[in-house]
Amino acid sequence: xxxxxxxxxxxxxxxxxxxxxxxxxxxxxxxxxxxxxxxxxxxxxxxxxxxxxxxxxxxxxxxxxxxxxxxxxxxxxxxxxxxxxxxxxxxxxxxxxxxxxxxxxxxxxxxxxxxxxxxxxxxxxxxxxxxxxxxxxxxxxxxxxxxxxxxxxxxxxxxxxxxxxxxxxxxxxxxxxxxxxxxxxxxxxxxxxxxxxxxxxxxxxxxxxxx
Amino acid sequence: xxxxxxxxxxxxxxxxxxxxxxxxxxxxxxxxxxxxxxxxxxxxxxxxxxxxxxxxxxxxxxxxxxxxxxxxxxxxxxxxxxxxxxxxxxxxxxxxxxxxxxxxxxxxxxxxxxxxxx
Numbered sequence: 001x002x003x004x005x006x007x008x009x010x011x012x013x014x015x016x017x018x019x020x021x022x023x024x025x026x027x028x029x030x031x032x033x034x035x036x037x038x039x040x041x042x043x044x045x046x047x048x049x050x051x052x053x054x055x056x057x058x059x060x061x062x063x064x065x066x067x068x069x070x071x072x073x074x075x076x077x078x079x080x081x082x083x084x085x086x087x088x089x090x091x092x093x094x095x096x097x098x099x100x101x102x103x104x105x106x107x108x109x110x111x112x113x114x115x116x117x118x119x120x121x122x123x124x125x126x127x128x129x130x131x132x133x134x135x136x137x138x139x140x141x142x143x144x145x146x147x148x149x150x151x152x153x154x155x156x157x158x159x160x161x162x163x164x165x166x167x168x169x170x171x172x173x174x175x176x177x178x179x180x181x182x183x184x185x186x187x188x189x190x191x192x193x194x195x196x197x198x199x200x201x202x203x204x205x206x207x208x209x210x211x
Numbered sequence: 212x213x214x215x216x217x218x219x220x221x222x223x224x225x226x227x228x229x230x231x232x233x234x235x236x237x238x239x240x241x242x243x244x245x246x247x248x249x250x251x252x253x254x255x256x257x258x259x260x261x262x263x264x265x266x267x268x269x270x271x272x273x274x275x276x277x278x279x280x281x282x283x284x285x286x287x288x289x290x291x292x293x294x295x296x297x298x299x300x301x302x303x304x305x306x307x308x309x310x311x312x313x314x315x316x317x318x319x320x321x322x323x324x325x326x327x328x329x
Binding site for chain 1: 234238241250251300307
């Protein structure tokens with residue numbers, strides 16, 4: 001085997017292995033972008049002319065939660081496929097992380113319920129607290145987890161999600177659906193594009209070093 | 212420097228692929244035989260032969276859990292194996308720098324993903 005061929009094989013094998021072992025594939029972000037736009041979009045179309053705000057209709061909520069379920073299912077599918085056959089320390093660490101993140105989310109919801117129960121608020125307040133509060137909590141938990149692993153692009157992504165949710169809270173009970181839908185869609189499309197660009201960069205690197 | 216400077220145990224396409232694929236896993240993780248086979252597309256017999264040679268050299272460890280059809284064999288790179296692959300990649304880069312206009316390496320080790328730094 002020629003050194004050039006060996007370099008190409010080494011780089012190509014490692015690039016393929018990393019791609020295969022990483023569940024955060026661009027297509028997962030792409031599905032999430034479509035889900036965000038369609039899910040939040042349908043609810044926004046439903047509530048945008050409500051004066052006063054009374055909340056989304058059951059039909060739009062069924063559609064919204066079905067899309068959320070689709071998003072969760074795609075992540076589980078991608079994760080399971082990527083992690084099949086891997087065992088050892090990182091699997092154990094991820095189990096502990098999942099438990100810690102679940103506990104943190106539970107604590108957050110207890111806090112939200114306490115805030116909601118503290119006084120009488122408008123319907124819009126409860127919806128805003130539930131939706132934007134959940135997004136901010138999820139983003140904060142993911143940012144913390146990513147910071148521990150020093151995966152800074154994920155920290156930036158999580159911070160952007162929190163920022164969008166904060167803007168959504170400012171936009172009010174009607175506007176927040178539009179802000180979150182468009183904001184998350186653009187963010188996730190950018191994430192998918194960056195992921196694709198990085199993967200192509202790896203291929204270019206492979207050719208540069210080995211071909 | 213010639214190609215003979217490369218570790219002959221690693222400098223075989225199938226074994227280089229095995230080492231490269233396993234190097235992408237974090238320390239302390241193992242990969243199942245089946246997944247490794249899917250990743251580098253070798254026949255089971257071929258893969259076993261190469262794994263045995265690498266294991267004899269102390270570059271990787273294999274462990275078997277369960278018994279019968281439910282048994283599972285896992286493979287992991289040892290510290291010696293990881294170090295050997297680093298030396299191999301460094302030597303390879305030195306050779307490439309000597310024989311062509313391929314851009315120079317910025318370091319003498321694999322990057323954090325185990326790839327040749329470029």
